[in-house]
Amino acid sequence: MxxxxxxxxxxxxxxxxxxxxxxxxxxxxxxxxxxxxxxxxxxxxxxxxxxxxxPQQGYTLRGSRMxxxxxxxxxxxxxxxxxxxxxxxxxxxxxxxxFNERVKSNAKARLIDKNRAIVDASKLGFSMENRAELLKLSEASEDKLGNSCISDWFSPSFFETNFWFMWRTSFAFSPWHSAVEFKRYLHRFMQEFPNVETMTGVKRTVxxxxxxxxxxxxxxxxxxxxxxxxxxxxxxxxxxxxxxxxxxxxxxxxxxxxxxxxxxxxxxxxxxxxxxxxxxxxxxDASSYGSMTTAPKFYTKEDSQGWAIWEKLAKKYPEFGKPEVFNTNIAESFWESFTVTLKDTAFFDQMEKFSGNKAGTGSQVTLKDSNWFMSFSLNNQPHYKDQPANVQVFFTYGLHPDRVGNFVGKPMTACSGEEILQELCGHLKFDYDVVFANAICIPCRMPYITSMFLPxxxxxxxxxxxxxxxxxxxxxxxxxxxxxxxxxxxxxxxxxxxxxxxxLELDLKIPPITKFDKSLKVELESVVKAFH
Incomplete structure (x- = not known):
């Protein structure tokens, strides 16, 4: 040493x-x-x-991790x-x-449909064709999968299943993303597959x-x-x-x-x-924030130069990878999140009554018929160390921010924080003036947020x-x-x-990857779930 x-x-x-x-x-x-x-x-x-x-100008959070x-x-x-x-x-x-012994996840409203009805998400919605496709992809070698997309391996009906809605919004996949990465997730998180609708295995930080x-x-x-x-x-x-x-x-x-x-x-x-x-x-890289009255600006890598050194190195040394695979298709790697700061408990109270979950126990709620494909989660409060007792904060994102909203007639990327909250209220059928009268919503556009998922x-x-x-x-x-x-x-x-x-040539062992996908118990539970 x-x-x-x-x-x-x-x-x-x-x-x-x-x-x-x-x-x-x-x-x-x-x-x-x-x-x-x-x-x-x-x-x-x-x-x-x-x-x-x-709490005065509003909190910001580009992402929240499970x-x-x-x-x-x-x-x-x-x-x-x-x-x-x-x-x-x-x-x-x-x-x-x-903390997770005190605050346990058990989502009771994982999916909500266009009628504001809580979907019975325990039924994954697979057809026999879908099950066969899922098995085929999960058993394919990475060499065979190559740089193919998820959509190359599934029929259109798969992307309308409850499983896809939940798995997708848990991990932020889109049909055009890498089939290899999707397969890896299926294996790495196979132990979570039987509880995909309750998310009981999800843990949070304090x-x-x-x-x-x-x-x-x-x-x-x-x-x-x-x-x-x-x-x-x-x-x-x-x-x-x-x-x-x-x-x-x-x-x-x-x-x-x-x-x-x-x-x-x-x-x-x-x-x-x-x-x-x-x-x-x-x-x-190249993230931008909006406000209650303005939408985030559109930035690219030329505005931040966050990829520049890797691009220079890769030109000299091919073994250093190909950054252009990940940073040249913003249309398939960007989405938008927003953080909402509240000065009263009205929204949290109504969501608890509607969903049956107290903040911190419900994990994600996905509005599956939302044009923006919005999901949000109400974490245990306070979510910030310095957050006052009378303030509440939650995080939300949309995986299709380029599409026109169901209630606001423009794309999410063109919306201010106030307009985004109006769209959310439209889906939940909440009175905006009741739940968001004192809200501060700060949207954030992230051009490369899922760039690592690209084929x-x-x-x-x-x-x-x-x-x-x-x-x-x-x-x-x-x-x-x-x-x-x-x-x-x-x-x-x-x-x-x-x-x-x-x-450093250290003779120390790195913790191995836990192979839950090789557990007979997990495999059987996953098969049973797939046929539910």
């Missing part, structure tokens, strides 16, 4: 992957935290696991060693387990993921002397091939790191003994440590990890752990 104390490590991006990797470097690799620097373009760390705003305790192996292994901010003698993992996961990581890293360079944008990496004396082959070595801060460009020299971790690509080949994503890399690793949703599923916190943390252990 002492051999690593003098190593320096540099991180490009301050998301969960970088923060987790920094912990692994210190905890498992013996690096001195003072030799670790994390560069982040924004003024806040956390990447896609962000949360902002306040977790499970029986998988997410690397995530919970990490958070077993990170103290809770409320009790230093309790880990974040222990805090999360205790607050939003920024307050419950990111802040404890930041506090831990700061206590170990890690340097955080916020509002600093890394613009380029100077790389070259060098002979690796261990293998006798040429490998890519990062020589310099160039970043900008307050209009000034600076260069940091990097030795072959140092380490560089790069969060290539971003699902929340791709295995070689389109780099390995966490490419075989031709000496000191550069990738930690993001856009790396290749066999059998695991993107669009999860687990994917970023597993990539981080793999990258750290490989670069």
């Amino acid at each position: 002492n051999n690593n104390q003098d190593k320096k490590a540099y991180f490009i991006g301050g998301g969960i992957g970088s923060l987790a990797a920094a912990v692994f470097l210190i905890r498992d690799g013996g690096l001195d935290g003072k030799n670790i620097t994390i560069y982040e373009s924004l003024a806040v760390l956390g990447g896609s696991l962000d949360a902002g705003g306040n 977790l499970t305790l029986n998988i997410y192996e690397c995530t919970w292994e990490l958070f077993k060693s990170i103290p809770s901010l409320t009790d230093p003698n309790t880990s974040v993992y222990e805090e999360t387990v205790a 607050y939003n993921q920024y307050d419950s996961m990111i802040l404890p990581l930041i506090v831990w890293l700061k206590s170990h002397g890690v340097n955080f360079m916020k509002e600093c944008t890394v613009t380029d990496l100077d790389t070259a091939y060098e002979l690796d004396p261990k293998t006798g082959t040429e490998k890519v070595v990062v020589k310099n790191l160039i970043y900008e801060n307050a209009g000034t460009s600076k260069t940091i020299g990097v030795t072959a003994n140092d380490l560089v971790f790069f969060q290539n690509g971003s699902m929340t 791709r080949l295995k070689t389109d994503r780099p390995l966490p440590v490419p075989k031709n890399s000496k000191n550069l690793a990738f930690v993001s949703q856009f790396v290749e990890i066999p059998d695991d599923v993107v669009f999860t916190v687990e994917y970023s943390i597993r990539a981080a752990q793999m990258a750290v252990y490989e670069l």
Whole structure:
């Protein structure tokens, strides 16, 4: 371990992957935290696991994540060693387990139809043809699936089943997304299949993921002397091939790191003994917020340059993946979310009466006939650490924001926060002036939010440590990890752990992926459910 104390490590991006990797470097690799620097373009760390705003102007949340305790192996292994901010003698993992013992999910209104009727979602709605199609895809090899779409494997009737409505909105799939990713989800979450309508296996953090996961990581890293360079944008990496004396082959070595801060460009020299971790690509790149009176602006990667470094590296080194597979089709990777801040309990009260679920126990509610295909969830309150007792917050999203609303005559992307709430009230048949009289709704457009789901080949994503890399690793949703599923916190943390252990040549075991899909009990329960 002492051999690593003098190593320096540099991180490009301050998301969960970088923060987790920094912990692994210190905890498992013996690096001195003072030799670790994390560069982040924004003024806040956390990447896609962000949360902002306040009760006066309204809270913001680009995304909200569902977790499970029986998988997410690397995530919970990490958070077993990170103290809770409320009790230093309790880990974040222990805090999360205790919270979910108190607040348990058991959705009673998973799907609502156009008549505002709660659908009996226990009936998945499969035909024999659908069951055969599902089995065929789940057993196909990834090589056979290739870069095909989900819609290539199913008849149109499959996309009208209750199962599709629920599975899709649980994980944000669309028919044009990758069949490989869909198959991986079917296997990774097979133990949740029998409870897809109640979502009893879903677990939540005490607050939003920024307050419950990111802040404890930041506090831990700061206590170990890690340097955080916020509002600093890394613009380029100077790389070259060098002979690796261990293998006798040429490998890519990062020589310099160039970043900008307050209009000034600076260069940091990097030795072959140092380490560089790069969060290539971003699902929340080029995001934009609206307000109660304005719709979000339309931004693309040219407005943020969030993909620029990966594009430069990929042109030089084919083993570093193909970013163009993921960032050139916004029409198939974007959707819109919105966060609603309430100054009274009217909406929560009416939803509890209608659904039979108290906030925090109902998981998602999907308006299955909504043109925008809206879903929302009422989390346990408070959802923010600083949230006043008289304020409530909930998160909602639409997977078809380009379509004209059922009640508001324009696409979701053109709507203000007020118009979005009017659309929601139309579906629920609530009186706007009663439930949203004191509401603040902040919509957020995200051009690349499901870009990691776009059809791709295995070689389109780099390995966490490419075989031709000496000191550069990738930690993001856009790396290749066999059998695991993107669009999860687990994917970023597993990539981080793999990258750290490989670069440092640590003889430590990474928690294996739990194979629930190989359990006879789970397989039988899934078959029974499929025929219900």
